[in-house]
Amino acid sequence: MEQPSISGKVRVRFAPSPTGQVHVGNARTALFNWLFARQQGGTFILRIEDTDLDRSEARYETQLIEDLKWLGLDWDEGPDVGGPYPPYRQSDKWQVYQDYAERLVSEGKAYRCFCTQEELERQREEALQQHLQPNYPGTCRNLAPEEVERRRAAGEPCAIRLKIPERPIRFHDMVRGWVEFSNEVVSDLIIIRSTGVPVYNYVVVIDDAEMKITHVIRGDDHLSNTPKQVALYEALGWEVPEFAHLSTILGPDKERLSKRHGATSLANFRDMGVLPEALMNYMALLGWAPTGGDREIFSPIELVEEFDLTRVTPSSAVFDFEKLYWLNRHYIKVGVPERIAEIAEPFCLRALGIDKPTSDVRTWLAHVTAALASSVNKLDELPERAASIFHFDPAAAIAAPENAEVLNTTSARAVVYIFVAKILAESEPISADRFKSLIKEVQKETKIKGPALFHPIRILLTGAQSGPEFDKLVPLMEEGSRLELPKPILSVKQRVVAFEALQS
RNA sequence: GGCGCUAUCGUCUAGGGGUUAGGACGUGAGAUUCUCAAUCUUAAAACCCGGGUUCGAUUCCCGGUAGCGCUACCA
Incomplete structure (x- = not known):
């Protein structure tokens, strides 16, 4: 089977939920999207995924944008800059999700489900006990239209489920090749809850399709959900995009990298005195290497030129702080001294208890930085290095x-x-x-x-x-x-x- | 439990049917320095296991094992 043709100009998106700080794993996803877009002459879109209203907060969105910009990323469309396919924030478009769902129901591709959560939970546990895939048994799949109307009229709450076709679902992944799922493991999924709130797997598809996303580049934790989304594209009669599922970043103990392992968010690295170009270079090297594999130093521009999504490794990678620090040292040395001094200044001011530095103080600190920064892993170590002074x-x-x-x-x-x-x-x-x-x-x-x-x-x-x-x-x-x-x-x-x- | 993904030095990786399996971080040794750091040189260090296919598999295929992920009216 041939790889599906990419129709039109490349459009990719980074779609984080605004829940706290930007984790390096997500930052790397953003970076790979950005690199791909920039090198293909495509469009990079930032979309805020705030379906989970409980966990989302507006101030997180501001911080997220700030952190991404710090890294050196920029986007062509997003909540802050607008674009031709608004809104770039999910909470702003609930009606759209309802409309498409109704369309699927009227076309017979989705149906109303009156099963209660208790019922479903019971069935699920039974299936699990029999060592079976805990699929939805299809209780409401073929209810007579009259019965549906009667129960709705009676005020019985119902969700909307998509009908999954009776055939295997396969899709192409740029880093893993063709992936196939038997239809036995994908069951009819709820797309609109009985509360009327749409479900994530459904929402992404609508958003991606409406924004004309051509390549869905995201973490591999979404891989197993992809067949559901493919089924949704097909039910809606839309072209299925190309996928690229990026591997997970692990800590030294091979567990998913988390706060337990120390610094994990962009803000953490910035506050440690890690330069954005060092972090970007390092993250690009996590899962990607140039042909030959014997080059390590890449400026952002070089990355845009050399990066190749199809060369990205499918296996997960352990985050190595030492190698990041080595790169950081390199960029501290080759960086424009004035800029390095400016970034280092706050660390020294804090150590010296200075609030408002005079220009003489700033000049002196710039000299301190110029003299000592080349022997430091991260700029927050500078005061320690300058302790003798x-x-x-x-x-x-x-x-x-x-x-x-x-x-x-x-x-x-x-x-x-x-x-x-x-x-x-x-x-x-x-x-x-x-x-x-x-x-x-x-x-x-x-x-x-x-x-x-x-x-x-x-x-x-x-x-x-x-x-x-x-x-x-x-x-x-x-x-x-x-x-x-x-x-x-x-x-x-x-x-x-x-x-x-x-x-x- | 089921399904999916993954598997080369401690770590990130290159490579690929026949190679001295290459590079980088880290580690050891040496050089340099008043010292630390930095820097330079150098060394040690890897193809998960078992079956096939083949004259020959680390590489291709199958199985096992392990790690991770998904399996929700979470995102």
Whole structure:
């Protein structure tokens, strides 16, 4: 059997329900839709699936749009931008669902069902006990029209069910090939509840068809429901779209990725200081690889060019935070410094307790970021990396046993003695080069070099035995010390003075 | 229970009837550095099991197993 021809221009949609934050799994679905649309020169549509009114909230919709935009996606039609096939929010079109359902009933393709939920539940359990597929037995399938009218007139509540044809249902999936379901496992499904509220599986079909969706790209949790939807397309006499069911994203324990595993929503990643292009690159690599499979770095534009839906893996994938961080590091390094600084700024401001930074403070933080960001996985680690600059507590430094051990050697005393004298004789600010030559002088005068020389000085200046290079640290300390901050940054000299005060 | 989907290093994957089964993350070792991180070099590491088909299967087919999903008047 041939693959059905794709008629007309590509139109795809991402149809989330606005229930909280955008999960990475959904974000990846959105991304694949977007990539496919952009590369095919098609249309990408955002549609809000809010049939589940209990769980939907308007503010979630706003956040959802914000998060998707943050990732770098844009759409041609949606609740915020409009489009030729409104509405882009399901709650706005209940009447349409009623009308199509009535049409199916009048054409004999659907029927009214008076079975009560208790009855159905009983039948279901019986079938399960006999190890049978718990199908609807078809009780109301062939009721006489007069009886239907009589019972309706009597006020008996009824739902509307679709008649599933007596033949297997098959459809094409771009990532899995042809999928076939025997009709024995698909039974007549309710499309309108007795309350009048339409059911999801029915609503998607109407929406997708009305919006002329050509490719339904979604999570594989919808795969088993697809035959029902195909039956609906056929009953309505509509062309069945092409499908692409994307695999699930799992946590390290192979369970569906969830909050239990840590960060899972776009907002979480943004708040961790993960760059959107890193996340996008990583998500694209989850289930997709270019021919050859030996390239990992793809900018959004490159993804649009290289991405191929038919090459997407059908098997589920474990989300690997380490690999995401590796990509993030890469994008932090190659990113425009001004932009990286801007994204990093809030993390530093929070750590320093600054509400309204002056432009001098912002410039200084940009320098801090430029110097240190390349060694950080995510930008929220920056304050920690800059701890030797941001915080200075000589008393605690001296008290720490591992530091005392270093400081209490004769060579360390000699180094500290000379070093302190030299710094105190300096006029401020001390440049990185000047600092370097001072260390050289200390080395010459004490004949001490290597760790024995640097370690005591590092402890004296930062309170720690490890951290960024002095070349980077010194200018940042000097610049920071000229700023007015809630908790001042100390210059090299001020640090030495504070240290000396404790020694005497 | 039934049905469906899936199965290559720890992880993401490339590949495909005959290959030294390739790349990346991570891990180990080394280099560099005052130190940490970063960086560079390098090593270890995989075709789920059983039957077929075939001269030859990791690759194709069937079965098993396992994981996941669906099985609603949930979405």
